[in-house]
Structure formats: structure tokens, C-alpha cells
Amino acid sequence: AQTVTQSQPEMSVQEAETVTLSCTYDTSESDYYLFWYKQPPSRQMILVIRQEAYKQQNATENRFSVNFQKAAKSFSLKISDSQLGDAAMYFCAYRSRSNFGNEKLTFGTGTRLTIIP
Amino acid sequence: NAGVTQTPKFQVLKTGQSMTLQCAQDMNHEYMSWYRQDPGMGLRLIHYSVGAGITDQGEVPNGYNVSRSTTEDFPLRLLSAAPSQTSVYFCASSYSRADSNTEAFFGQGTRLTVV
Numbered sequence: 481a482q483t484v485t486q487s488q489p490e491m492s493v494q495e496a497e498t499v500t501l502s503c504t505y506d507t508s509e510s511d512y513y514l515f516w517y518k519q520p521p522s523r524q525m526i527l528v529i530r531q532e533a534y535k536q537q538n539a540t541e542n543r544f545s546v547n548f549q550k551a552a553k554s555f556s557l558k559i560s561d562s563q564l565g566d567a568a569m570y571f572c573a574y575r576s577r578s579n580f581g582n583e584k585l586t587f588g589t590g591t592r593l594t595i596i597p
Numbered sequence: 598n599a600g601v602t603q604t605p606k607f608q609v610l611k612t613g614q615s616m617t618l619q620c621a622q623d624m625n626h627e628y629m630s631w632y633r634q635d636p637g638m639g640l641r642l643i644h645y646s647v648g649a650g651i652t653d654q655g656e657v658p659n660g661y662n663v664s665r666s667t668t669e670d671f672p673l674r675l676l677s678a679a680p681s682q683t684s685v686y687f688c689a690s691s692y693s694r695a696d697s698n699t700e701a702f703f704g705q706g707t708r709l710t711v712v
Contacts, residue, residue: 484639489637513699515701522705523685523705523706523708524703524705524706525687525689525703525706527700527701530699530700571639571640575699575701583628583630583645583647583691583693583699584630584642584645584655585630585632585640585642585689585701586642587632587639587640587641588639589637589638589639590639
């Protein structure tokens with residue numbers, strides 16, 4: 481079974497600065513997807529960024545980028561130019577590439593990010 | 598597009614009561630699932646379905662029942678509510694095919710309190 485570990489329960493960053501959230505995972509599969517989801521106080525789960533394991537290039541979405549280290553099974557999220565609206569709980573999640581029952585997301589325990597004005 | 602519609606948003610139950618959380622999606626997704634979110638534990642899979650008429654258990658299925666009679670709907674039933682089922686519940690859907698868009702779409706969540 482796959483596991484996802486987020487070792488930072490809470491992080492804080494000054495507005496406009498850069499912060500990195502850590503995530504490690506364990507799997508015996510070679511092909512999979514990794515995600516970062518954001519959960520603001522509204523409770524809505526919002527996809528921030530997605531990485532396909534077979535792609536060596538790190539994914540980027542505007543101010544959000546990842547550092548994907550497949551051999552080390554590490555998937556960190558970097559938020560540049562932090563904004564007040566980035567304050568939320570962030571979840572790292574794993575999904576197998578195979579289907580027919582393996583589409584489930586395995587989540588980490590989350591990192592609560594606070595933005596300091 | 599409505600996406601994933603989950604109702605109700607809040608619910609208080611007494612121990613022993615039963616209820617159904619509703620979930621509907623309009624994206625023709627094959628895969629639907631229910632998660633519960635507890636502090637410090639992330640989201641854990643309760644039940645899932647890969648299509649109409651097909652359901653299976655996830656990580657924490659005890660005390661919950663599901664059925665899927667249509668592609669669109671995937672209700673979650675609490676058979677006899679217990680305080681341990683106090684949690685936030687999320688319904689999610691996605692395409693099942695591994696070569697397609699794998700993004701999971703979530704409902705807005707239900708905060709359930711069992712007293």
C-alpha cells in the first residue's frame with residue numbers, strides 16, 4: 481500500500497516571500513501521479529498542481545512549482561511571492577496510474593500554511 | 598457546470614440515528630468516492646465506485662453503506678450514527694481511465710456531528 485508523509489504540521493511565511501512544503505511518499509509502483517491540494521477555510525478542496533511520475537520535468541503553475549525527486553520519493557511544493565490568499569491547509573496526494581479500483585487518492589496529513597502580513 | 602454537488606453542508610445527529618449524505622456529479626465520471634477528514638489524519642477513503650452497480654470498500658468502511666444505481670449519484674449511508682463518526686465528509690469524482698485527465702473534483706464537504 482502507498483503512504484504519503486507530510487512532516488510539517490504547520491508552516492508560516494512572510495507575505496511576498498517564498499515557502500516550501502515537504503512531502504515524501506512510499507510506493508512500489510513506477511508510474512503514478514502526485515498532487516498538491518489546497519483547502520482554504522471554506523473547506524473546498526482545490527487542485528494546485530499535478531505531477532506525472534514519468535515526466536522528469538517539474539510541474540509549474542504560475543507561483544506554484546514542485547521539486548519532484550523520483551528516486552528519493554520526494555515531492556515538495558514551492559510557493560513564490562506568497563499572498564494572503566495562499567493561507568490554507570495543503571495536502572499532498574498520490575494516485576496510481578492504473579485504474580479499475582486503483583484510482584483512489586492517498587493523502588498526507590496536511591500542512592497548515594499561515595501568511596504573515 | 599455544477600461539478601460535484603454534496604448535501605447537506607452541516608448535520609447534527611443523535612447517536613443511533615441514520616442518515617444519507619447525497620452526492621451527485623454531472624461530468625460523466627466513472628469513479629466516485631467518499632472520504633472522511635479528521636484532524637491530523639488527512640482524508641481517508643471510506644468507499645468507492647468504478648461505475649454504476651460496482652462499489653467497494655476503502656480504508657475505513659465500517660458503519661457506512663453505499664450504492665451506485667446511476668453514473669451521476671453516489672449516496673453514503675450512516676446506518677447507526679456513533680460519536681466516532683463525527684467528521685467532515687467529502688465526495689469526489691474523476692475519470693477512471695489512466696490516460697485521461699486524472700483530476701479529482703470534490704464536493705464542498707459535510708460537517709457531521711454525532712452527539
